[in-house]
Amino acid sequence: MLKNYFKIAFRNLWRHRVFSLINILGLTVGMTACFLIFLYVRFELSYDKFHTKADRIYRIVCDIKTPTETMHPGGPSWAVGPHLMGGFPQVEAAVRTTGDELLVRKGNIKFQEKNSLWADSSFFEMFDFKLIKGNPRTALNDPLNIVFSESAVKKYFGDKDPIGQTVLLTGDGFTAKITGVMKDIPENSMIKADMIVSMNTLTRKLNPGLDDQWGNYGNRTYVLLKPNANASAFEKQIPAFLEKMNGTEMKLLNMYPTLILEKFKDAYLRSDRNDSNSGSIKNVYIFSIIAVFILLIACFNFINLTTARSAERAKEVGIRKVVGAERQQLTRQFIGESVLLCVIAFLLTIAASALLLPSFNLLAGKTLSKGVFDNMGILGILLLASIVIGVMAGIYPALVLSSFKPVTVLKGRFTTGTRGILLRKGLVISQFTISITLIIATIIVYLQMNFMRNQDLGFNKDQLMVINSNGDPARDAFMHAVSTLPNVKSVSMSSSVPGGGNMGAYSKIQNVKGEMQIANLDLYFVDFDYLKQFDIKMAAGRTFSRDFMTDTTHSMILNEAAVKMFGYRSPKDAIGRDFNQWGREGKIIGVMKDFHFKSLQEQIKPLSMRIEPNGCSLVSIKVSGNNLPGTISAIENKWNTLIPARPFSYFFLDEYFNEQYKSEQRFGKLFLNFAILAIIISCLGLLGLASYNTMQRTREIGIRKVLGASVTNIVNLLSKDFLRLVGIAVIIASPIAYFSMHKWLQDFAYRIPISWWIFVIAAVTATLIAILTVSFQAIKAAVSNPVKSLRTE
């Protein structure tokens, strides 16, 4: 009997190739999208879960209350880690880490290691970064110990055993001994490092006393609590502890830190205190929803087409009943058939996913998965889903058809009931609601991206090449040498450039009432030409000038945001006021207009600038557009003669600044791709339904044509119903899209308004697509010869 069913199923598939194709294709596309999104979501959720002690590891973050604001430094002060360790029995271990960029040299091999890390000695006990060589307990015990990753070893030592070997760090500043080799840190780890230097190199050798600095904030600190320790009880004990250890200093500086424990395994997705390597639980939700939506759309398609086409099978059902089939047998046959289709789609999904995986990895910017079959769990779920979809899609026609009396079915034309039509209409509306919502969302995401890229940032980032001298003493000479090159327009030096990080300084500024107000000010160290170099405009006062002796030490420029913070109504009023910052005192000589030194996701924060040649290590070079490769190689030449110890590397500011939007752009791209998929699947469904509908009405169309209906009449007749459904979908989708995108935009301090025309565009797009899909069928039916269609009766 099974064989008979299979035969029927396959022959049916083949006889109605177009429908089968639409059906299977839609489901395949949907399941493939779903599968890929699943991979992404699972990868994001897997961050930092691989540590066996993950449940006990907490990251300590810190808020600092000053009289004017609450600051969020990167972490607590340097003293917190070591002192928590001694002060609380429930703390099993504490580890501080500090990311760095070290210049590493072994003989002639030298690299600027972007992913270097300083870490306390329990690092390898707390985290599951496996050491292939060396002892995890002792590898970071002593100053000047360093652990290399496998790939770092390959880079410097090839196949030789590196244990006990030495490398030179920080421009040959000191020699470190390799005490361990760790497996490369996996991609789903928030802590990233190619080499790890023992923290006490810093705390004992280079900067003794760091362990007791309570006022020096920004140190990433992790604690491992003992099993069964209560984290929130521990957290509640901390304020008293801080008070005891550091109360006097807190009062003196008027800065009150609060320490907060974050579950380390959740930090990647749920903390807003990460650096650039950070995920977003919101994106995980958004994509999960999209995945479910796409699968729903595909599933609706399948149900739609299957139920629509069920009428055609009525005759077969009648005959089968007459020759003795029981209801149950028929039900089983129909469900089986639709499950078969779904399983075919599932197999195609595996093939499609395997094909798409590499480019999807590329799109996501990480290796989410190496191969389709690494994900048996997800595949299992998908297989189950496809079977469920099959049963769901099969159950309706199976029950309806098998309940018919054979006489009625065999006697006349079988027409589908209104119930089925209503169901189908409902499903089409939901599909288009989802699609239109996604269209609107995509437009808004793209407009916002575009806005961020093209917004006037308040400074000029074009043709600016930036080189990090890492504070090399020869940088002045280099700068001078570069400034004489023909295609170099101007040169400047600073501690920071827009789009990158910058210092925050504990400062006292005279406010509008004349008091010295405490604030954490973002700080750029610059040289005299910086403002001109970046084309930053002044709002009041003057820029730094070589004509004023005091400018090198006693002058500060604030931005408008800072002036506002200190209560001045007009930038002019702040000129001549006093400042006290990091031991320097003097006057405010000018106020610059606000410029976006961070991404547009953030408000422009109060910023101060001072001349401080020793603090500047970024050399920015304004080049002309002519012969750029020649200019770059000329600059490289100068570098190699003057600073031979360091590898030459540079970036262009515009690209660097836009890097900040990389994750948003990736988000936008993914979003666009999946939105298009959703629309394609919806259209496939519409196409199938429209052509089926047209087929069903062949006779009616024939009669109407004989009675004198024009082609336009017929096309209208056939398209109207579907367009009405799309119209309803537009009405439902618009508010949904409006509210969700309104919420999404809240993450951007500078954002586009959601204008009405976005909805119009989405509606028109959806309608056009629907018209194209439907009218193709309608026109075909309308121009056909009525005699032909009537003869088939």
Added chain:
Amino acid sequence: MIKLEHISKWINQGNIRNFILKDINLNIKEGEFVSVMGPSGSGKSTLLNVIGMLDTPSEGDYDFMETEVFKLKEKQRSNLYKTHIGFVFQAYHLIDELTVYENIETPLIYQDVKSSERRAIVADILDRFQMVGKKDLFPTQLSGGQQQLVGIARALVAKPKLILADEPTGNLNSKQGEEIMDLFVQLNKQDGVTIIQVTHSEKNASYGKRIIHLLDGRIEKTVTN
């Protein structure tokens, strides 16, 4: 074999009761060949469907082989006609997706006949109807007469005691029609299969030993040849 007593069937249209069958009393013995005649709308097909248990009357009793049909449950009833009745339709009603062989095989599948047995039975009947060469063709590749032969073969494959034929020659030309009627006579005489056929044509009706004339749902007259 078949005993119909006071069988009536009606449809209510508003307050008016429209009779399709009215007080039909009919006895058919095993081995008979009965033709049912009458104009369109006289209730021929409905009568046939009632006998075939595909339709239920509004009133009356029906004994089939000493079983009171209307007291049976749906499943028992379908078992009864599954094993004892074969249907032949004017429009053949073959499953387009199945080959000749598979169409004929289908009833056996639903009667849980083993596959080896099925093969033997179908081969037998194909042989008898001289259709062995056509067994792998699909219905659409056959002429109307050939399709109806397949339809009859399918009706016969489960060795039923009764064949119900609803205008079996209605879609055929006269030569094909004659062949089918000859086949019926042969089945009736040689195999003792009871045959009830509905027909419009006097000529085809005369193949039957008894001709029942229906008019407006009543038996108008019965002629025995």
